Amino acid sequence: MAKMALMLVDDELRYLETTAKLLARKGYQALTAPSGVEAMEKLKTEYVDVVILDVKMPGMDGLEVLKRIKADHPLVEVIMLTGHGTIDTAVDGMRNGAFDYLTKPCDIDELINKGEEAFIKKQAMEEKIRQAQVRKAMASPKDLVREVDGE
Numbered sequence: 001m002a003k004m005a006l007m008l009v010d011d012e013l014r015y016l017e018t019t020a021k022l023l024a025r026k027g028y029q030a031l032t033a034p035s036g037v038e039a040m041e042k043l044k045t046e047y048v049d050v051v052i053l054d055v056k057m058p059g060m061d062g063l064e065v066l067k068r069i070k071a072d073h074p075l076v077e078v079i080m081l082t083g084h085g086t087i088d089t090a091v092d093g094m095r096n097g098a099f100d101y102l103t104k105p106c107d108i109d110e111l112i113n114k115g116e117e118a119f120i121k122k123q124a125m126e127e128k129i130r131q132a133q134v135r136k137a138m139a140s141p142k143d144l145v146r147e148v149d150g151e
Helices: 013-025 036-045 062-072 084-095 108-149
Strands: 006-009 030-033 050-054 077-082 100-103
Touching: 006 013, 006 036, 013 030, 013 108, 030 036, 036 050, 036 062, 050 062, 050 108, 062 077, 062 084, 077 084, 077 108, 084 100, 100 108
Parallel strands: 006 030, 006 050, 050 077, 077 100
Antiparallel strands: none
């Protein structure tokens, strides 16, 4: 079974380090990025299934990062991480393609469970795409034969 590739994006370095360590104890490895800009750079070269993304960050905020992730990497699932004061923003995030949102501080098991749900959704979408590609490839030879036969 495939292992979920996670990325944590948060400007609070202590939170990033602590959460990454807790995830490692549970058997998960997570890339970390302290800013939206760095997250977007890492997504160019690193394989990621699920991004756990803080809403409030200086510079490029979580909503902007979400929009860019969905534009550049539409299959990557994003879970918004928010404080109580920014729940409306997290809901806006869901309207813009986020899988779900969690409020800070959240239990590590809750974060993992939500991440796994997002990962399962991503895998299902990838499978649908593969099946569509196979159907298209299988239809092509018939079309070629008809073309050659002059139909």
